[in-house]
Each structure stands twice: as C-alpha cells, then as structure tokens.
Amino acid sequence: MNVELVLFGAFALLTLLSAGLVILARSPINSAMALVSTFFFLAGIYVLLWAHTVAVVQVLVYAGAIMVLFLFVIMLLNLGESAHRGKPTLSRILGGASAVGLLGVLGITLSRVPAQPANLGPQAQATFGTMASIGQSIFTQWLLPFEAVSLLLLVAMVGAVVVAKSRI
Structure with a gap:
C-alpha cells in the first residue's frame, strides 16, 4: 500500500461524504458549502491522477466562479432556511428512482470498461x-x-x- 492509494481513498471517502451532505443539508447555503468542499476533494483526486490542469480548472471555475454564482442566486432568492422536509411527493419519488436508475447505468458502464488502460504514443503523451x-x-x-x-x-x-x- 502506497501513499497515493491512501490519499486516493481519503479523497474519495471525503468526496462521497461531502456529496452526501449536499443532498442531506437542510439549508441551501450549507448545501452549497458542502458542494464547494466536494469540488476541492475532486481537485485532489485529479492531482493524484496527474491531471493538474483539470484540478486547477476545477478549483478556479467550479469552486470559484460557479459556486459564487450559486450563492448569489441563493441569497438573491432569500432561500436561507426555507428548505423544508415534508412527506414524499411524486416528484421526490421520481427523483429518487431516477437517481437509482442512473446509479445502475453507471455500474453497468463501469463493468464494461476494459481492465487495461489504453497506451498513448509518445507524441500523444507529450501533448495530453x-x-x-x-x-x-x-x-x-x-x-x-x-x-x-x-x-x-x-x-x-x-x-x-x-x-x-x-x-x-
């Protein structure tokens, strides 16, 4: 077991936990802050995958600009503590079923991915x-x-x- 594997596991776990907080947070502002942490943990995973450009774009564009836009809209609409949990409605049931279906499609797709990564030629590796x-x-x-x-x-x-x- 090496350091990269431990860091990947830590970032993956923290990404899943903060993504869960995005869904379960009662306040839209808390949900948006959890989304910011999710973006940062994803950037850490990108760094571990040697995709430094994508990690920087993740932090600058998503954690920076897009989340500022989201927070601006939340504050503009005055959604501070207005989220409420009520009884299950048809839209919530359909949303949950859609999420489970999407998770199933993702699982099927990942099971079909070949185990060996594609080999890039020297020219493609230099510009990738x-x-x-x-x-x-x-x-x-x-x-x-x-x-x-x-x-x-x-x-x-x-x-x-x-x-x-x-x-x-």
Missing part, C-alpha cells in the same frame, strides 16, 4: 492535458456545447434575478 490541447479541443470539437452551457448559465442567472425582483 496541456492547455493548448484542451483549448484546441474546446474551441473546435466542443464549441457548440461550450457556448450552450455558457448561455444556459446566463439564462439561469437572469431568471433568478427576474424571480427575485418580483419579491422585492
């Missing part, structure tokens, strides 16, 4: 994960989904402001 290759991929192959996500975040923020404006 660099900012240039990630930028090339985002702005060529994945440009439309990238812009769609940015538009979706903008619409969500404008929608939150419109909903909050009617309450003020």
Whole structure:
C-alpha cells in the first residue's frame, strides 16, 4: 500500500461524504458549502491522477466562479432556511428512482470498461492535458456545447434575478 492509494481513498471517502451532505443539508447555503468542499476533494483526486490542469480548472471555475454564482442566486432568492422536509411527493419519488436508475447505468458502464488502460504514443503523451490541447479541443470539437452551457448559465442567472425582483 502506497501513499497515493491512501490519499486516493481519503479523497474519495471525503468526496462521497461531502456529496452526501449536499443532498442531506437542510439549508441551501450549507448545501452549497458542502458542494464547494466536494469540488476541492475532486481537485485532489485529479492531482493524484496527474491531471493538474483539470484540478486547477476545477478549483478556479467550479469552486470559484460557479459556486459564487450559486450563492448569489441563493441569497438573491432569500432561500436561507426555507428548505423544508415534508412527506414524499411524486416528484421526490421520481427523483429518487431516477437517481437509482442512473446509479445502475453507471455500474453497468463501469463493468464494461476494459481492465487495461489504453497506451498513448509518445507524441500523444507529450501533448495530453496541456492547455493548448484542451483549448484546441474546446474551441473546435466542443464549441457548440461550450457556448450552450455558457448561455444556459446566463439564462439561469437572469431568471433568478427576474424571480427575485418580483419579491422585492
């Protein structure tokens, strides 16, 4: 047993615990803070996988910018302690069933992954994960989904402001 395996286990356990807190927290603000810790633990796992660029992007974009946006919307909508636990409704039952179904699909997919990792050639290893290759991929192959996500975040923020404006 080496240090990397112990750290991976610790980060994985802490990621699962903080993700559970995201779901189980009574306050939306506490849930958002647990999500921030989940992002940081995921960044630690990325560092252990030698994906330093992804780890930095995880911390800067998700733990930084996206969570600031989430907290802004939570505070703007005044959702501080308004979350309540009530009886099971149809939407909660369907949500739970969807989560279990997604977990099943994930399990089936992971069982079909080959045990041996793919071997990259020397040229691919030299450019894999660099900012240039990630930028090339985002702005060529994945440009439309990238812009769609940015538009979706903008619409969500404008929608939150419109909903909050009617309450003020």
